[in-house]
Amino acid sequence: MTTLDTExxxxxxxxxxxxxxxxxxxxxxxxxxGVLGRSRHYARLLQFLVQCAIDNRSPKEIELAVDALxxxxxxxxxxxxxxxxxxxxxxxxxxxxxxxxEPGATQRIVILxxxxxxxxxxxxxxxxxxxxxxxxxQWLNLTTGLxxxxxxxxxxxLIYLFRDSDKENYSAAHLAAAHPVWSTVLTDEKPIxxxxxxxxxxxxxxxxxxxxxxxxxxxxxxxxxLENLRFSDIAHTENYLDLDLSYMPExxxxxxxxxxxxxxxxxxxxxxxxxxxxxxxEIRSNHIVYIGYISALDKLKEMTFAGSGxxxxxxxxxxxxxxxxxxxxxxxxxxxxxxxxxxxGMFSTFPASDETQVVLVTGMRDAGLMHTAQALSDxxxxxxxxxxxxxxxxxxxxxxxxxxxxxxxxxxxxxxxxIYADLLNTSRxxxxxxxGL
Numbered sequence: 001m002t003t004l005d006t007e008x009x010x011x012x013x014x015x016x017x018x019x020x021x022x023x024x025x026x027x028x029x030x031x032x033x034g035v036l037g038r039s040r041h042y043a044r045l046l047q048f049l050v051q052c053a054i055d056n057r058s059p060k061e062i063e064l065a066v067d068a069l070x071x072x073x074x075x076x077x078x079x080x081x082x083x084x085x086x087x088x089x090x091x092x093x094x095x096x097x098x099x100x101x102e103p104g105a106t107q108r109i110v111i112l113x114x115x116x117x118x119x120x121x122x123x124x125x126x127x128x129x130x131x132x133x134x135x136x137x138q139w140l141n142l143t144t145g146l147x148x149x150x151x152x153x154x155x156x157x158l159i160y161l162f163r164d165s166d167k168e169n170y171s172a173a174h175l176a177a178a179h180p181v182w183s184t185v186l187t188d189e190k191p192i193x194x195x196x197x198x199x200x201x202x203x204x205x206x207x208x209x210x211x212x213x214x215x216x217x218x219x220x221x222x223x224x225x226l227e228n229l230r231f232s233d234i235a236h237t238e239n240y241l242d243l244d245l246s247y248m249p250e251x252x253x254x255x256x257x258x259x260x261x262x263x264x265x266x267x268x269x270x271x272x273x274x275x276x277x278x279x280x281x282e283i284r285s286n287h288i289v290y291i292g293y294i295s296a297l298d299k300l301k302e303m304t305f306a307g308s309g310x311x312x313x314x315x316x317x318x319x320x321x322x323x324x325x326x327x328x329x330x331x332x333x334x335x336x337x338x339x340x341x342x343x344x345g346m347f348s349t350f351p352a353s354d355e356t357q358v359v360l361v362t363g364m365r366d367a368g369l370m371h372t373a374q375a376l377s378d379x380x381x382x383x384x385x386x387x388x389x390x391x392x393x394x395x396x397x398x399x400x401x402x403x404x405x406x407x408x409x410x411x412x413x414x415x416x417x418x419i420y421a422d423l424l425n426t427s428r429x430x431x432x433x434x435x436g437l
Contacts, residue, residue, distance in 0.1 A: 010121055014053040017107050017120040023050055026109065035097045037179070037383050042090055044068050049111065053118040064116055085180065087111060088187050092178035175379040177265035181386065184349065184357040184398050185287040186266040193282055194263065195300075196256075197292015197362070198246040198274040202226050205239040214243070222276050246276055248292065251366030255291045255373035259361055262377055263289060275299065288358045293369065294319075294346060297362070304348055304360060307425035308401055317364050319344065319403065321420065328403065328419075332365035340409050345372035345416070347385070348401040350424050357398060367408035371416045375404065388421040399426040 014023060027050045036042035048068035052059045064083045065071040077083065091111050098108050108121045177186055185192055199216050206212035220226050223242050263270050273282070275290075275298050282288075283299070290300060295316030297304055305311055313320045317330040332343040345368035348360040361376055363369030375381040385402055403420035 010123075011110075011112075011119050012122060013056075014109065014118050014120050015056065017122070020054045023054060023109075029101070030094070030097050033097055033101050035093050035100065036090075037093075037379070039180075039386070041069055041086060042093060044070075045086055045090055049116065049118050052116075058115060058117040061116065083116075085183050085187060087116060089178060089180055089183055092174075096175060096178060171261075172377065172379070173261035174265055176377050176382060177262045179379050179382045181349070181376070181382045182262060182359075185289065185359055186263070186268075189268070190356060191286050192263055192266065192268055192270050193278075193286035193288055194256075194260070194270060194272040195278055195288055195290045195292075196248055196252060196272065196274055197290060197296030197298075198248050198276055199296060200225070200276045201243060201245045201247060203241040203243045205241055211241060211243070214245070215240070246274060249366055249369065251363065251369040252291055254370045255361055258373040258377040259289065259291060283352050283358075284356065287356050288352060290358065290360045290362065291369075291373070292362060294362050294364055297360075300358065300360070303350065303352065303358065303429050307350065307399070307428035308348070309422050309424075310346075310401065310403065310420070319346070319364075328405070330364035330368065332367055332408070338409060340407060341367070343368040343406045343408060345369060345375075345404040345406055346401065347372050347376060347404075348424070350399045350426050350429060352429075363406070367406045368404065371404050371406045375416075375418075385418065385421060388418055389423060399424040 018026065027046055030036065030046065031043045036046070045064065045068045048059070048064065059067075061077045061083050062075060064087070065075040065077065065080075066073055069083065069086065071082070094108075094110065098105055102108075106123045108123070109118050110121045111117070112119050176182065200220060200222055201214050201216055202220065203211035204213050204215050217229070220229055223244075226240060226242055229240070260270070271286070275292065275296055278299055280299070288300070290297070293316070294312070301312075309322050310319045311322060312318070313327055313329070317333065319328045320326070321328070328344050330341075330343045332341045343363065343365045345363040346360065347362075348358075350358055352358045361369070361372050363372050375385065388402070389400055400421065400423045402418060402422075404416045405419045406416040408414050
């Protein structure tokens with residue numbers, strides 16, 4: 001057997017395990033299983049690697065970019081990580097295929113770490129009984145054989161009990177994390193900072209010096225903002241008191257429960273902060289994942305809408321479509337208990353710098369926020385989201401947005417439609433805004 005590296009007992013060349021016809025057939029099974037998603041790029045990439053394996057050659061990164069991913073010959077592998085992202089995701093998709101469709105396979109194709117070469121991982125059978133000649137050996141064989149029968153019967157029971165549930169419950173977070181929508185924040189070494197959209201609350205004093213009511217002002221999101229407000233309008237703000245208090249919407253808890261398991265799949269440290277405490281330095285040095293209302297975007301607001309086809313309307317419960325002049329207005333804050341309402345959820349992802357990415361899981365009110373988190377934590381919903389932008393889009397795209405129309409009752413979402421999805425003009429995030437926006 002021809003070995004490839006230090007894992008001599010496990011890894012071997014594809015030629016030692018499969019004939020070309022068998023390798024092509026395996027490739028077809030993987031593609032037909034649907035585990036590669038809607039994008040054609042993964043199927044072309046796998047087929048290209050299979051042919052290279054049959055030809056016994058290791059392709060270069062530029063070959064994968066041009067011949068498998070349809071990039072131009074001027075593609076710069078030194079500054080564009082698209083190939084590496086796709087190969088990383090394909091590794092995960094191959095793992096998902098075997099976990100869901102061939103869990104008992106003893107020979108599995110893998111992509112070698114640090115290379116663009118297919119190999120075969122050979123897994124030892126669970127039990128092997130070697131023939132012996134002595135009485136002791138025969139006794140050991142008999143004992144081992146009986147033990148094997150017991151283990152096989154127990155295994156059969158376990159497989160019968162858990163096989164269907166394992167397939168059905170195969171980690172949704174793992175499948176979502178393997179999707180390219182999340183690859184921009186999960187597949188490198190940059191830390192992830194989870195930012196919760198909180199509301200800064202301050203008190204208004206009555207004539208007796210007691211707090212008469214608590215105030216939420218969208219332009220006041222920190223003690224510093226409150227101090228600036230005091231200096232700008234002393235007559236009206238001298239009775240304002242910093243309560244060192246903030247709150248978050250109820251929908252944030254649901255969204256947090258859906259998104260955190262996805263982020264944990266990266267294996268990277270996950271830190272958390274409130275929007276009122278977020279600093280510019282943290283945006284520069286971390287991938288940012290935001291969960292909360294659109295009205296609490298605060299320091300991320302300008303970046304979010306700089307290259308967007310959407311703009312905040314007459315309030316934070318309304319967005320305006322720049323191209324179609326449509327208004328999307330939530331009435332989730334108006335209905336009485338038990339009355340139906342319409343809300344909107346928004347997803348956006350864009351680069352904050354050359355090395356960091358922002359992912360927004362947000363909504364106008366709870367129902368919109370909750371549905372966005374639900375959509376972003378389901379691999380099939382992620383496929384539909386990317387497919388809505390372009391039938392043959394590059395799934396590794398790092399700048400796009402989407403809007404969901406959500407119908408609900410009592411702040412709970414019951415139904416939703418994807419009504420808008422488009423690429424962002426990311427050059428406007430740090431550049432001068434163009435006319436018309």
